[in-house]
Amino acid sequence: MARRIVRTGLQLGLLVTAVFFIVFFLDSRYRVLPQSIHSHLPLHHEGLIITDITIKSCSKLNPLSKCKLDPEIWHRIEKDVFIKNRWSEAYVHVQRKREEELGENDKVVIDVKIGKLDPAIGEKSQANERWESRPAGIWLKRSSKRHASDSKRTVTAVDILFGADAAEPRPGWEMVKPGALLVSNSGDEWEPHLSIRRGSPAKIEKPVPRINKDGKFKILQLSDLHLSTGVGKCRDPEPNSGHCEADPRTLEFVAKLLDNEKPDFVVLSGDQVNGDTAPDGQTALFKIAALLSEHKTPYAAIFGNHDDEGSLSRAAQISLYESLPYSLATAGPNSIAGIGNYYVEVLAHGNNKHSALTLWFLDTHSYSPDEKHFTGYDWLKDDQIKWFNDEATRLKDLHKNYAKIHLDMAFLHIPLPEYGIRGQKVVGNWKEGITAPKFNSHFKDALVKQGIRTVSAGHDHVNDYCALSVTEREEPELWMCYAGGAGFGGYGGYNGYVRRARVWEVDAEQARIVTWKRVESGEVDKRIDEQIVVDGGRVVEGGS
Structure with missing residues (x-):
């Protein structure tokens, strides 16, 4: 009986391996890229909502200085905002939760701005929405109201692009205004800019090239x-x-x-x-x-x-x-x-x-x-x-x-x-x-x-x-x-x-x-x- 169970288990294992081989290797017309290559990019999982954003800097010369906040709470965007600075580095971190995990006391980021002054000056805001200061001139407007992940106001992803001429081609994404993060960088040519996405990832409809009416x-x-x-x-x-x-x-x-x-x-x-x-x-x-x-x-x-x-x-x-x-x-x-x-x-x-x-x-x-x-x-x-x-x-x-x-x-x-x-x-x-x-x-x-x-x-x-x-x-x-x-x-x-x-x-x-x-x-x-x-x-x- 024991031998029969072992033999059945081996047969089942070989069957699973064979199915995997057929699906993964034989259908090779289009490459399936490993998930590891996406590690440099912001995560775009459906339903994730940004609840906080901050930046953490540290010294490269001090081994005790760490540029990573508690990974159980914060997700680090793997782009050093200082790029090639010899002495220091800094990373933007975000807190995020799934929509269904939001509690009554959780706040949701609905707007982001960069600047020295409080954007609330001269601005009318709702009582439950106020600007909060973070390092590097980051200002967050957070709301305690429940916001769906597909809301046009809710911030659902954050990225970093560099330089005064940086551009954002992704639908649903926008560069945070009015300027770069207020950090001491190695050069203005690499000034870091925040880019945010609101709502769910946009569905990309690929165009179909076609000959024009005139035949050209x-x-x-x-x-x-x-x-x-x-x-x-x-x-x-x-x-x-x-x-x-x-x-x-x-x-x-x-x-x-x-x-x-x-x-x-x-x-x-x-x-x-x-x-x-x-x-x-x-x-x-x-x-x-x-x-x-x-x-x-x-x-x-x-x-x-x-x-x-x-x-x-x-x-x-x-x-x-x-x-x-x-x-x-x-x-x-x-x-x-x-x-x-x-x-x-x-x-x-x-x-x-x-x-x-x-x-x-x-x-x-x-x-x-x-x-x-x-x-x-x-x-x-x-x-x-x-x-x-x-x-x-x-x-x-x-x-x-x-x-x-x-x-x-x-x-x-x-x-x-x-x-x-x-x-x-x-x-x-x-x-x-x-x-x-x-x-x-x-x-x-x-x-x-x-x-x-x-x-x-x-x-x-x-x-x-x-x-x-x-x-x-x-x-x-x-x-x-x-x-x-x-x-x-x-x-x-x-x-x-x-x-x-x-x-x-x-x-x-x-x-x-x-x-x-x-x-x-x-x-x-x-x-x-x-x-x-x-x-x-x-x-x-x-x-x-």
Whole structure:
């Protein structure tokens, strides 16, 4: 009898393990990210209500000085408000309770302000609501009335962003006014700001990209924004008018592009975050996300080699992207190398459910894993290429139902080795040596095999050309393009290089793709190097 019980227990255990294996490993189309990557973010559990906020500072030189309050009472937001101060650190703490746990004597935070003076001066408040002072100029208005967690007044989450230009793209969130926390920081460029969310987490409705009524679809490709925590410092600005703040100038350029070109979609093709000047990567990433949300423009993003050199890993950043409005970026399958291997389908006009255009995004990683044999940068791995081939083949069967010619485009950060082949037809500027991987995993061949017409990269800031790859019979097979660097936080030397971005216009009716560039200064109203790269679904040599 005992043996039978043991055997039954073992069988049950194997069955549970098998079910777990099937659910977790076999369904790998989309990556499920570990909970640990969210530890830097505020908790957004439904029903949690903030009942108090304070800040605790301590000395790094005194081992007895602690910057953590009783964890049974307080939750610490894991962002040092001093960022890189050698001597001190400080952390914001919040008390929170579930709505059903609130007692008669509990107070709920319904408003937060920052300042030296009591906000109650000259303000009419209800008897049960008064402003209470906390360290660092924090003022809380708390109410003893019962407030539901979905109330528009109730504060349910708190976060910290840095710098005078910090922006908040998350629905339901707002920056606390009128200014930064009143703490002695290591520099004004990293001044800490509180951001709060009221009510329940907003439900994010993801947009569905679709060809316009005129049959066209416009894509703005922005590469190498190199955004910082704080305004950042300009590198090689052109024109150089003296004082230059990198991020405000970069975002002003992007805003003009959005207003003038009115793209249907934006591709962020890597190095959105300038890792070594972004001690809080979330703040840097949020700047471009807020601008795109403000313009109600759907976008996708891939990572460059600098994005995860700051405070956030790629896994943490993709988690942020996935939570933001208008973002269609996803982690991609967890069974292959990299984070951010995915595609976006652009549907035909109207209520048509067929895809007219597929946009492919692949993670080109960062630095070579084998410096001894292949110095420089990493390359696309075999499992990524297999995934791409398998998915592209699968989608072809679905795209056969589309009445017109279906088109495909691909976007990378680090260029392919074939970008550097001399003798190809080139349209645009080749001002610096390409920094492609030294090892060639032949992803270009996979692109051609699957009928991808164009691939476009970033990484080399002052290269903005398109190079035409041809077959052995000298027939056009693939255009390999650069976006050009758009951000003033990254290098831009080489004989007065003006920041720029690439525009793609797809005409689904004609199965045509046209591309051109826009510059930040000088000939801002002119389309630079406009060329037809695909016509009738075929790669063409290009003409204006």
